[in-house]
Amino acid sequence: MSSLSLISLTSVAKAYESSAGPVVALHDVNLEVGQGEFVAVIGKSGSGKTTLINLLTGIDSPSAGSIRVGPTLVHSLDEESLSRWRGRAVGIVFQFFQLLPSLTLGENVMLPMDFCNTYPPRERRGRALDLLAQMGIADQADKLPTALSGGQQQRGAIARALANDPPLIVADEPTGNLDSRTAERVMEFFAQRVTAGKTVVMVTHERDLARYFARSIALEDGTIVSDLR
């Protein structure tokens, strides 16, 4: 674990308007995450976990406070700058994989490189195949997502998150739809990335996976109630 801070949340709050009045999702959250940390975000449904990672990735903006990821003040970016930054600096893994159904697995992995123009076009397929090989599914590169199992899809989604070699990987319950054996394999992949110097922040409900995390942050009613290392 590195002591260099990659993520810094200062007095972050988030409230949503609803027909019943404002709903506070996060309240005065202060958080520092170092480079190379493997952080679990745990908590009950409605505790603010997804809101927290949405703020981290710029998917959502805070009602108050500041968010810094690396040198970037995320809360100050507009939507376009956020897209550009996210493509290069953050790899996102969704619970439901969210691979584009009309693209093959390989093409899905190449897509972030294409959007962000991070690698020359001729190198993209090779890099995608490399990443898929690291996930053990290079032979599935030319298949459409519907032809793959959930585990294969999720590994493909992780490969896609790594496409632009971002320093931060954020995953929202990536093992939630996988059987325990596949979930273990997915966690091992994340652990390998952490070893390679990446920072991983993961929302999870599964206590069985706790051993993989170096740090565990618990949320309750929008507040960090524990931060165990």
Add this chain to the structure above:
Amino acid sequence: MSPRWQKLRGDIEQAHGRLLMMVIAIAVGVFAVASLSTAYPILEREIVRNYLSTNPAAALLDVDVIDPSLLASVRTQAGITDAEAAGHLTGRIELRPNEWLPLLLFVVPDFGAARIGTVRLEAGRWPTTADGIVLERTAVALANTAVGHEIRVQAPHGAQRSLTVTGTVHDPSLAPAWQEQTVYGYVTPATLRVLGENPSLHTLKLNVADAAGNPRGAERAVIGAADWLRHAGYTIGEIRIPPYHHPHQGMMISVVRMLLVFSVLTLILSAILTATLTSSLLAPQVRQIGVMKAIGARSAQIMHLYLVLIAGIGVLAVGAGLPLGIAAGRALADNAARMLNLELASRSVPVWLYGGQVLIGVGLPLAAALVPIRTAARRTVRDTLSDFGVRVVGGPGRLIRWLSRLGRRDPAFVLALRNMVRRKARLALTLGLLAAAGAMFMTSLNVKAAWQRNLIEAALERHFDAEFEFAQPQPATAVLATVAAVPGVRLVEPWSVAAASLARPDGLRIVRTYPDGGHGSLNLEAVPRDSAFLSPRIVDGHWLSALERGAVVNEQALSMFPTLKIGDRLELVVRGVPAELAVVGVVREHLTQATVYTWPERFAQATGESGLTGGVRVALARADGRSSPEVIASVERALAHSGVPVARSVSQAQLDRALGGHLFILIFILVVMSILMATVGVMGLGSAMTINVLERTREFAVMRVLGAGAWTIRRTVVGEAVVVGVSSAGIALVLSLPLTMVVDWIVGAAAFGPELGSGLSAAAMPLWLALSIAGAVTASAYPSWRASRLTIREALAL
């Protein structure tokens, strides 16, 4: 190919049906615009070219004597570029024994040397003998004859003679013979002698410099030449200064312009449909767009992706619609040319027009699709990832709640009603599309109804079945007795008609009629005091009182004198004699010439024809297609037996044919345009229903979980489409009213002087309602089937 384009390809494969629909919709719009914008410049150019190709006379002067020295002198007058002697007279041609049509005879001294108002020999040869005649090509069928055949002709003074048709000519300066129910013939002066008429020529045709570009200057030159002739001792009769364009040019160009506006409207509707279809294309892509943005795609990149798709669709649509539209436009120009008796020298249109059509065909859909694409591309990642279909903001409105109560026992109906208003912007687009198409459809039927109403009213206003005009005025009492004695004649009245012109301070009699003497003429008519043939509909002032010495004018005459009002004195020249008549009233009449009505005594005073009548009008005991011609022929025989030469006889049936031929093609094109728009509208409804189904897939799954069968789901979708269709029909009805007024005004003003008058088709609304419902059922058939076929597992997994 890069992954993003691969994704686009995948999207295209997935949504090929909707994309095809988009191509068809835009192609329909491009087709409509291309066809009309092709026909318009061709017709506008060719109608002018055809007319000018005859080197039409700028003026025709009736002069007592025309000799070569006069012609030479007139040519030297200021502004006059050429002068030529000619003649014209009105006779009759016998179609069948005692069944006659008006014959307009143009007298040409030398066909080979004619320079002004020329005609082109199309078949046969010029007449070389005195009994030869050439006919205008559109008159041959009307006269029921052919080259080489003989026709029976009656000269103005009554002499009858057979002439041989030696050839046919094309005269594009005249309205087609079948439209005017008048046969046009061309003879030499020698033929006049054969017909017992004076062979000398009395019409002086003048050409002036820049008659088309400077009509005022042209008129000044003509008046100058006429003044010179008077001072030189010649007697000048009527001076006819035609408007220097084809008699139907105004009508045709106005109508084509109006259709062009409608075609642009169709393209705009297609573009709106593109926007709707683009929304339907993007609806299932919302999450994917969110994911793409989450992994680094910028809004501009996503917009670029879909704009390229729409541009490609535009190019395909232009590729399909433009050639077909150009072909249809040329066909339309061909038909219009046939209708106007024109020859199209070229069917080319400016190249920039094609470029413009390509730009519009591609650009307009792009512009329309920009909004939904921009909206989808600019949605935040969070918003797109949390999109689970349509959300309901606020409850249903009062109307929907009230309607829902009506169908309380049918949840599918209630759901259909409430679903309809969930996406208000989309609903507005769909309703707009269908309503515009419906309004157009109803307008075309309304215009047709208005035209038919005009025909019926015109027929009802003419309470007589035939009209006979004599070569010379005849003693009224004797003629009336002769005609009244003919079996089958119910009523006969004396009717005298004289051509009139507005008196001028310089004493010249200038009228604005064409060489055919019909278009733009003004008549003074003597109305029998106890006439049963006229039921004047006063729109201003009053009808002629018992001691009246003034006159009543119809609206057509009023439009010739824009400043004329009740109480003003109308200074006319009738048969060369000034006549001053106070205008006491204005009447509305349908499809008649400009007419000034006065009592017979005042008419006689103006014309010096006391106790005489220039013609009679006859009502028959039985006016039907079989007996009418027989009775009319009997009247002809009786008059001939009494030594009364009939110069012209027109039956109600002939008049109906002349009037009915004018508007058929316009109504046909209007209906075709409305069908095109309806097609676009139904496609719009289909696309809206497809999006609705896509967006509510999860809801349908939930309905299935709750026990709804496939039939219930289908009924909900089809019900929603039908409710939209029925609602659009109501809006279309409202929209069609002002649209009908505008089109009626354009058609009426352009074609017939006063407005066509409002006429609403009783069949229009029910017919469109039925079409809307049928269209709605058709449009929703596939989406409803698709919705009902989704398995719960598939639906909830989306």
